[in-house]
Structures are given as C-alpha cells and as structure tokens.
Amino acid sequence: MIDFLQTYGLIFLVGSWPNGPLGGFAGTLLLAALGLAGAFPFALLIGIARTSSYQPIKMASTVWVYTFRSIPLIMIIFWAYFLVPVLIGMEVPPFSTALCAIIVYESAFLAEIIRAGLESLPKGQIEAARAVGLGYFQTLLSVQLPQALSNMIPSLLNQFVSTIKATSIAYIIGVQEAAFSAQQINSIELTGTLRTYLILALFYFFLCALLSRLARVLERHLQNKRLGLAA
C-alpha cells in the first residue's frame, strides 16, 4: 500500500499538474468549490424569485427549477459539452464545461432550499417588518434572509455534500478530478482496482463526513445564538 501511494500519491492529489491541468483531489475540491460558489448567488436570486408575487418572475424561476431539477446532471454535462461549442463557435475546456453544468444543475436544487427557507418563516415576520416601514428588499435583507439562511444551513451543507459527489461524473468528458485520476491510475496499474477505488472512496468519505460534521456544529451554534446562550 505504501509503495502504491508513493507511486501514485501525487496523481491522486493533483493529477498531472504541473504538466497538465490541476486534477486529482485538488481538482475535485476546486470544481466543487467553484461550482457551489457560482451556484449560490444564482440560487439566491432564483429562490427569491420563486417567492415573488410578480408572475413573470415567478414563472421564469419556476421553469428554471423544474427543468434542471428534472434532468440528470450527466445529461446537462453532455448538452453543455456538445452544444455550447456549436453555439459560441469555439472549443470550451472540459473543466469550464463541467463547471457551468454543475452551476446550472445545483442552482435549481439550492434555489428550492432557499424558497422553502423563505416560505417557512411565520407570516407575522414579514408583516411586522412591513409594519415598521421596511420595503420589500429591506424586509428580505434584514428580516427574511438572515433567519431563512440560518434555518437552511443543514440543508445547504447537505446539498454541498451531494455536489462534491456529483463532480465525479465530470470525468466522463475528461475533466481532471479525483475520479479521473483514479481511472487513470487504474488503467496504468490494471491489477490494483480495489485499492485504487478504495482510496477514491475514502477521499469522498472523509471530505463529506467532515462537512456533515461541520453542519452539526454550525447548527448547534446558531441554535444557541438564537436562544441567547452564546457568549
């Protein structure tokens, strides 16, 4: 095992970097982090639009959510991979293609979490905010979102975990990330399949377990803060 890790450790960690694009575990982390960072602002807007009383905005956001929530990620990746170059008339690197697909896909799920978070607040909260003279956006920013986002943290982190795992599909269009590295090592090694994929599995496991743990800690912290227990 030590031998194996010595030989392939670097490929697991960073892929073919610095001779090629950053890959391996680092590639996965980068893809997931950029994917989530990109999806979240979109999701925020779409989630808010879903609760809007202005019909065109509400309709458009609903169509977005229903469309991308109902299509498997791999389909969106394929569409992006084959269609986008035709539309814009130039090659798009696999990493960017996968990133865009993940952003689009995750924005639909995150938006639903945000919508649910906003709608689960008691109606009296909005009424109280409007009654003291706050406008629609002030109410959203000062009263609804702070409460909704903190209520949503467990669901959001849950979605983050599933995004990290979802990035593994991107290996299919040749994106350098952890699953791609494992695939590469497996085709060099040929006999070490179990070992190779065990290491890959452990990587995903520890990363996601850590995030789940973080979700618990954050949740408790926020609960205490609301109860006024935090110093």
Next chain:
Amino acid sequence: MIQFEGVNKWYKKYHALNNICGEVRKGEVLVVCGPSGSGKSTMIRTINRLEEIQSGTITVQGENITNPKLDINRLRAGIGFVFQQFNLFPHLSVKENIALSPIKVGGKTRQEAYEMAEALLEKVGLRSKLDEMPSNLSGGQQQRVAIARALAQQPPLILFDEPTSALDPEMVGEVLNVMKTLAADGMTMVCVTHEMNFAREVADRIWFMDQGEILEESTPAEFFNAPRHERARKFLSDIIH
C-alpha cells in the same frame, strides 16, 4: 386623525367589512370590541394597509391611503402597530429589534437608534433586557418590547391588534399598564381588545362590531350601562359572565 368612509372588504364572497364609516380623533383612545370573526382585526389592519380594501376611502392624517401613488413604507413608518403574536424578530436582540426601523427607515445612526432604544425600554420597564434575545423573554416582556419597537417609529398613532390575547393571564396587567401610560401621555390609540376593564377605564370611545359592521359607537359609560343593540347586550353578557 383617521377617517373611514364607506369602507368595504370581501374575502371572495365573504363580506368582511361592511360599509365602515367613522372617525378616530387625535389623542383619543378608541377600543374596538366584538365577537370573534366580527371584522375587528381586519378593520384595524386596513389602516396601515396590511389588508387592502375593495371600496371606500380611509384617510390617515389627511392623506388618502388608498391612493396608488402613496409611498406605503412612509405611511407605515408613521403608524405604530402591535400584533397579537408580538412578532419580534428572533434573530435580533431586543435593542436591535427596536433600532431596526429608526436605522433603516428613519435614517438615524446606529448609536442614536440604540440610545433611543434604551430610553424606550426604560419607559416599558425593560431597561435591563437591552441585549437579551427575544426568546429569553416572557410573553408579557416580548409584547412590551414590541410596544417599544412601535414607539421607536415616533408615530402619532399606534394600533393594537388584540395585544393581550396571546398572553398568560398573569402577564396581561403589565402590558395594559404600559398601554395606560401611553394613553395618559396623549397618544392616539386604536385597540382591538377583549379587556373590558381596560375599555371601561381608558377608552374615550368604543366601537362594537359584528359581522363586519360597526353596530354601536358610544362612550364606555353608555356602552357598558345601556348597550343599545341587541347583539351588543348579548356580547357583554357572554364576556362579563
């Protein structure tokens, strides 16, 4: 200060407010009572447009509030509103709850607003709870903070929508006492309430509502001693056992 002229409201086919006409004068305490479902809460909520009306006009301080060009946030900032369920913002401390509107709407600095919050908490007897979170307060204390929050808007007028109905009986007194102090200070108040002793002691006038109509408009003395309307007599005998 407030005028209702032929105000009607329907929920689908249900006639929630039926030709409401009346006036609330500056500095007076108006108590609105009546059986549940009589339209009292709906009526009081039309004054700051938490409920829209379908016909008629409501004028607040000389301004027609149904005017589509009206800046509704400015209107609401000039009217205090106290809810049955307090509706404090649970993610903000007591001080921040009170300071939110003065900062965001009133254009005060954080420091000015916090000083004001402190003074108002003093007034409602909760000076020591400045940095507490609302969930650490009892119902009566939360409602007093809610009154302080309404006062922070420095409104000429405060509306109370059943402010003591969600409270345990032993906490009703502390909230009513704060309301009495406000009345004594000359605040214009409209109170939807079932507290008949409060009505008797503090109200200048009483509206009795039933089925979306104002059936009786009188002084407390007239209303409690010689209610004119059959349904008002029935209501009083039901509520005063």
